Amino acid sequence: MLTFFAPLLFLAQSAAAAPVENVATAAATVGKIRGVRDPIYHLYLQASPKNSSKPVLGPESAAEEFTIGGTIQSKKTNQFLNIATASTSYKPLVWGAKGDTTAWGLEGDTIITMQGSSYGRRDRVGVVTGANKGIGLAIVRQLALQYPKSPLNNGPFLIYLTARDQGRGEAAVKNLEQDAQLKQAKALKADGGLSEIKFHLLDITSSDSIKILADHLKQTHSDGIDFVINNAGIALDGYNADLVKKTLNCNYYKTLEASHAFLPLLKPTGRLINIASMSGKLNKYSEPVRNRFLAAKSEADITAIMQDFVAAVEAGKEKERGFPTAGYAVSKAGLIGATKILAKQVKESGREGLLVNACCPGYVNTEMTKGNGTKTPDEGARTPVLLALGDIQGKADGFWQDEKEIDWVGELKG
Structure with missing residues (x-):
């Protein structure tokens, strides 16, 4: 006699297993x-x-x-x-x-x-912010190239490439549609592949823009989306209180706002990846400030450190108070800390399958590094793409670089 459920997949292991007819x-x-x-x-x-x-x-x-x-x-x-x-x-x-x-x-x-x-199966859906150039653009390209051999391959794959400028975003999509790598691999739907790339406007510094994208995703993909890679960020020339505030607003506050907007839209096995930086390591801080980062239990604790940094810059006493004189670095340290806390909160809420991580793409040759980076954008995309599509053994709340978890503190210098 043949029965249906051995071995079955279950929606919940605790569900009472009533037999199906032989x-x-x-x-x-x-x-x-x-x-x-x-x-x-x-x-x-x-x-x-x-x-x-x-x-x-x-x-x-x-x-x-x-x-x-x-x-x-x-x-x-x-x-x-x-x-x-x-x-x-x-x-x-x-x-x-x-x-x-x-x-x-x-x-x-x-x-x-x-x-x-x-x-129909549930198609895969991913979002990459700040993706019209540099690392973001390379991430979109590599997602399309690597998806077919990914363990997440479940049929058609839609990638939203977002940018704050519609013209540049749409041009980026057109360029990818003619990309030699993608053409050769037949990765895109137009060439017989699985992936499709669509543009959607997103200004990460605008609450209205974040809401518009979140509403679109909710209405268009009622089954949920598979991942979000928050790549959008800024690195401004110069250093003063005003520039520090602008940097923190984009790289810390608004990135977290976007994270909270997108989290409810992620499937139970979804992934959220926040792009940070090696400059976000804690070895540049005094021991008291470093310990505050490591002991933080809530986003409010991390935000308090960000606020103290701004106050120190305004007073001209950031070094005296244990901070580096680098708004970008502090914003990324804050993002790493808040992402770790967010990951733990997600797990504690019962969504253990939803993986939240931060990562550093490395020192990449882009406009942001003024062409001084040692990695190509495609090399910089490896870790974010791994965290989105790869088998990472259920790991969450980590800080990743070079396709592996690394120590957030970094090497301390005496």
Whole structure:
């Protein structure tokens, strides 16, 4: 006797596992019923507070094309397995007459559907901010190139390239559509690939702009999005209180505002990556200030350090009070600290599968480094792309560089 659920995927391990009827496979003509990009569904049990006694179909990643034959029929009732019409991502299973049958065949614990394309898998969706040039642009390119071999490959992949200037953002998308690497790899949808790149306006310093993008994502992708890479940031020439405030506003306050706006939109297995910098290491601070960073329990604790830094700059006493004379560096230290706290809060809220990390792309040759960087933008994109698409063993609240976690403090100099 063949049963459905061993080994099953579960929406919740704690859900009461009610058995699904034993079935047999009736004879039928063998034929191909799906290709590599067509959906394959595993049987699930609904999690509380839903009815845990009802089996449902849910999406699983694509597999190789194969052939099967037969329909699924209950020996107990002689009825055939059908998939109920529903607008939800997970479809209820029902029993019915053979003429109504829409579920065909068994492959291990997997039900193959004749109407898979109409149900569709959940497409992957990612967002990269500040992506019209430099590291951000390279991140988008590398996402499209690396997605096909990523463990997150689950079919079509939509990447939102955002920028604060519409003309430059749209031009960046057009340039990527003609990019030699992407063309050669046939990575984009227009060339037969999985990835599609779309532009969306986002000025990270504008609360209204953040809300407009968040609303668009919520309305357009009701199943949620897979990741956000917050790359947008500034490094201003000069050093005074006004420039420090502008730098902190963009790199710290508004990046966190965007993080909070996008977090509710992320899928349970989503990822949030905040781009920081090696300058955000804590070895440039006095021991008391460094210990404040390390002991912080809330974003408010980190924000208080940012406020104390501004006050020190305004008083001309930042060195005396244990800070470096570098607004960009302090803004990135603040972002790393707040990202670590945010990651812990997400985990404590019960969203253990949602991974939040900060990373340093390295010293990259871009406009921001005035061409002095030692890495190419594509090399700088490696760590952010790993954190978005790679198997990082469920790690969160880390600070990453060169595709591995590193110590936030850095080497202390006597």
